Amino acid sequence: MKYFIRRIFFYVIALWTAVTLNFIIPRLAPGNPVQTLVGRSQGRIDPRAISALELQFGINTKIPEWQQYFSYLGDLLHGKLGLSFEYYPTPVSTVIVSHVFWTMGLIGVASVLSFVLGTLLGVISAWKQGSVFDRIVPPALTFLSSIPYFYLALFFLYFLGFKLGWFPIIGAYSFTADTSQFSLSLLFDVLNHAILPALTIVLVSLAGWMVGMRNAMLNTLSEDYVLMAEAKGLSNWRVMTIYAARNAILPNITGFALSLGFVVGGSIIMESVFSYPGIGFLLFQAVQNSDYPLIQGIFLVIALSVLAANFFADIMYLILDPRVRY
Amino acid sequence: MTAQNNVILDVQHIGVDYFSRSGTVHAVSDVSFSVNRGEIFGLAGESGSGKSTLAFAVARLLKFPAEITGGQALFYPKTDAAQTEPIDILQLNKKQLRDFRWKKLSIVFQSAMNALNPVLNVQTQIIDTIRSHQPHLHRDEYYQRAVDLVKMVGIAPERLKSFPHQLSGGMRQRVVIAIALALNPELIIMDEPTTALDVVVQREILSEIQNLKKTFGFSVVFITHDLSLLTEICDHLAIMYAGKIVEQSNRVAIMQNTQHPYTFGLLHSFPSLYGEKKQILGIPGHPPDLRNVPTGCAFNPRCSFAVEACRSVIPTLQHVDASAADHLTACHLYDPRFQPNGPPKSLGRQVANDDPQAIGTDMLAGGQ
Numbered sequence: 181m182k183y184f185i186r187r188i189f190f191y192v193i194a195l196w197t198a199v200t201l202n203f204i205i206p207r208l209a210p211g212n213p214v215q216t217l218v219g220r221s222q223g224r225i226d227p228r229a230i231s232a233l234e235l236q237f238g239i240n241t242k243i244p245e246w247q248q249y250f251s252y253l254g255d256l257l258h259g260k261l262g263l264s265f266e267y268y269p270t271p272v273s274t275v276i277v278s279h280v281f282w283t284m285g286l287i288g289v290a291s292v293l294s295f296v297l298g299t300l301l302g303v304i305s306a307w308k309q310g311s312v313f314d315r316i317v318p319p320a321l322t323f324l325s326s327i328p329y330f331y332l333a334l335f336f337l338y339f340l341g342f343k344l345g346w347f348p349i350i351g352a353y354s355f356t357a358d359t360s361q362f363s364l365s366l367l368f369d370v371l372n373h374a375i376l377p378a379l380t381i382v383l384v385s386l387a388g389w390m391v392g393m394r395n396a397m398l399n400t401l402s403e404d405y406v407l408m409a410e411a412k413g414l415s416n417w418r419v420m421t422i423y424a425a426r427n428a429i430l431p432n433i434t435g436f437a438l439s440l441g442f443v444v445g446g447s448i449i450m451e452s453v454f455s456y457p458g459i460g461f462l463l464f465q466a467v468q469n470s471d472y473p474l475i476q477g478i479f480l481v482i483a484l485s486v487l488a489a490n491f492f493a494d495i496m497y498l499i500l501d502p503r504v505r506y
Numbered sequence: 507m508t509a510q511n512n513v514i515l516d517v518q519h520i521g522v523d524y525f526s527r528s529g530t531v532h533a534v535s536d537v538s539f540s541v542n543r544g545e546i547f548g549l550a551g552e553s554g555s556g557k558s559t560l561a562f563a564v565a566r567l568l569k570f571p572a573e574i575t576g577g578q579a580l581f582y583p584k585t586d587a588a589q590t591e592p593i594d595i596l597q598l599n600k601k602q603l604r605d606f607r608w609k610k611l612s613i614v615f616q617s618a619m620n621a622l623n624p625v626l627n628v629q630t631q632i633i634d635t636i637r638s639h640q641p642h643l644h645r646d647e648y649y650q651r652a653v654d655l656v657k658m659v660g661i662a663p664e665r666l667k668s669f670p671h672q673l674s675g676g677m678r679q680r681v682v683i684a685i686a687l688a689l690n691p692e693l694i695i696m697d698e699p700t701t702a703l704d705v706v707v708q709r710e711i712l713s714e715i716q717n718l719k720k721t722f723g724f725s726v727v728f729i730t731h732d733l734s735l736l737t738e739i740c741d742h743l744a745i746m747y748a749g750k751i752v753e754q755s756n757r758v759a760i761m762q763n764t765q766h767p768y769t770f771g772l773l774h775s776f777p778s779l780y781g782e783k784k785q786i787l788g789i790p791g792h793p794p795d796l797r798n799v800p801t802g803c804a805f806n807p808r809c810s811f812a813v814e815a816c817r818s819v820i821p822t823l824q825h826v827d828a829s830a831a832d833h834l835t836a837c838h839l840y841d842p843r844f845q846p847n848g849p850p851k852s853l854g855r856q857v858a859n860d861d862p863q864a865i866g867t868d869m870l871a872g873g874q
Contacts, residue, residue, distance in 0.1 A: 310570075403620055404615050404616070404617060404620035404621045405620060405621055405622055405623040405624075407567060407615070408613070408615050408621045408622075408682075408685075409623070410567065410607075411565060411567055411607055411608065411612070411613050412607065412608050412612075412634075412635045412638065412685070413604045413605065413606075413607035413608045413609070413635075413638050413639060414634060414635070414638045415604070415638060418634065418638070422623075422626070422634075423623055426623075426625060427623070427624070427625055430625075500625065501624075501625055502624075502625055502627070502669040502671070503624060503625075503669070503671050
């Protein structure tokens with residue numbers, strides 16, 4: 181319990197630091213959002229409109245920075261992240277929420293799939309060390325993961341999507357689909373669009389989990405307690421899962437929980453290649469358009485999810501490893 | 507050797523090789539010994555002498571790159587019938603082996619620190635042992651058995667919920683012993699069960715083992731590099747060097763009628779707690795590289811009595827003393843072909859100088 185309280189304290193400090201940095205960094209950047217908007221309208225904008233915008237964005241208000249800081253914190257507590265320029269006047273929070281669903285759905289499922297599959301393959305490969313399986317699968321998957329992601333993604337997109345026409349090549353659903361209400365055909369359409377991006381993500385990340393698990397597992401397999409479990413006459417299955425894999429998975433759990441934190445941040449490359457309407461794609465566009473409030477909002481969401489993932493990792497460790505329960 | 511009724515384990519001509527890139531290592535070569543029912547049989551030797559490998563071979567726990575190259579290990583289970591049908595351990599198939607393990611033969615591993623799974627509590631590790639052999643008991647029965655087992659080794663039942671890291675080294679070793687007793691085996695192999703413990707705890711564990719042995723009547727193969735300890739608790743013991751047994755006899759004969767120069771070295775390499783100061787002789791040199799064992803007797807480069815034949819002819823275990831039927835020694839010093847005048851006098855004088863019996867009593871007194 182003491183451990184738990186210490187961790188929570190740490191998270192509060194980390195969160196405050198992230199939020200504060202998020203406040204300071206945009207203010208250090210040259211220019212301001214109104215100038216950007218003016219630039220985009222190529223100067224054909226009424227000075228009164230400029231001052232109206234300034235008022236709305238809270239720029240040149242002569243309010244001291246510390247007061248801005250506190251009203252910023254207050255707004256955050258109420259979930260107010262400001263207005264996006266790109267999607268003006270939609271609030272940033274609305275924009276993020278509408279995109280985060282796709283990212284979490286696609287990359288989240290792909291990450292979990294990759295972790296589970298990779299860990300399983302790693303366990304088998306270590307258990308059958310030196311077998312045909314162990315000699316072929318890890319190198320093959322390592323080869324796949326060493327291909328730069330965008331090449332692999334473009335290759336799949338070109339051949340499976342464009343040449344063979346098996347899969348759609350753009351978006352999260354068909355342009356013609358009716359998204360106003362849920363239907364089975366919509367679900368299939370969405371799944372159909374998700375296959376290629378998910379497949380490429382799984383393929384490139386599988387080897388990491390597998391090799392990590394294989395190595396950790398080989399280490400635990402040489403431990404005395406595994407030998408003793410075998411000598412006790414336990415079934416192979418129990419020795420493999422409860423004695424060897426259970427202990428070997430601990431370091432991988434941390435890695436996995438941390439990787440979940442980056443799920444929300446999305447994969448900028450994947451979402452760009454497949455024009456997938458997720459957070460990564462959104463961030464990419466926001467950067468291109470100097471949409472500071474949106475960038476800031478996305479950063480905040482990413483920071484929050486990384487912290488949440490860390491917290492998740494801590495809890496998982498607490499459950500799985502009795503040695504940290506102090 | 508014919509299997510008498512009181513023999514529980516009869517090992518014949520076992521050999522174990524390790525395959526490595528720099529050549530095959532004969533970790534154990536042509537070793538034979540037998541363990542009587544209800545006795546403690548000691549295996550002594552320096553690190554790398556093959557004693558653990560030998561024990562693991564008997565338990566069929568060796569993995570690649572180790573391989574049993576020959577021999578047999580016969581296990582005589584307890585039966586009411588006059589004629590006992592031995593179990594040929596090395597011929598058991600996977601299922602038979604899993605059934606045999608722990609029920610007949612269990613093992614206490616070298617380091618209790620690592621023999622317990624760090625993420626499972628004591629109770630789970632005791633119960634899963636019982637459950638794998640007796641899968642249809644009720645939950646409460648398993649629990650009761652676990653309680654009985656830890657009580658037997660002097661641990662409070664509340665400790666069942668503890669994880670290994672919450673226990674002291676001595677307690678962990680007790681838990682490991684409790685697990686070894688879980689299915690009431692007839693033979694327990696103990697691989698350096700007390701080496702990682704301080705002398706006081708070591709003493710406690712040893713007397714615990716002796717008490718339990720009295721209660722349950724199991725036999726023990728006790729492996730250690732600590733010959734002084736073996737001469738205290740064992741009925742019979744064998745001294746290993748470079749993968750071979752060089753001397754084998756009962757406890758008293760090993761101490762009072764030591765024959766092999768290597769055994770002399772081991773017996774004289776620890777200090778006496780009482781009595782006058784004397785020089786500790788020790789054994790010069792290092793254990794041999796098993797990829798490149800000296801020709802002839804493997805001990806010859808370190809033996810101050812080595813004669814020409816020791817460098818060319820491999821000695822075999824022989825009855826040196828006709829009056830001691832169970833005393834076997836592999837040493838040319840007792841072979842009239844190479845030593846027509848008998849073993850060198852200086853070898854005998856060492857025995858006269860420091861009475862090995864005194865060594866034994868010293869150690870006993872030291873533990874109290």
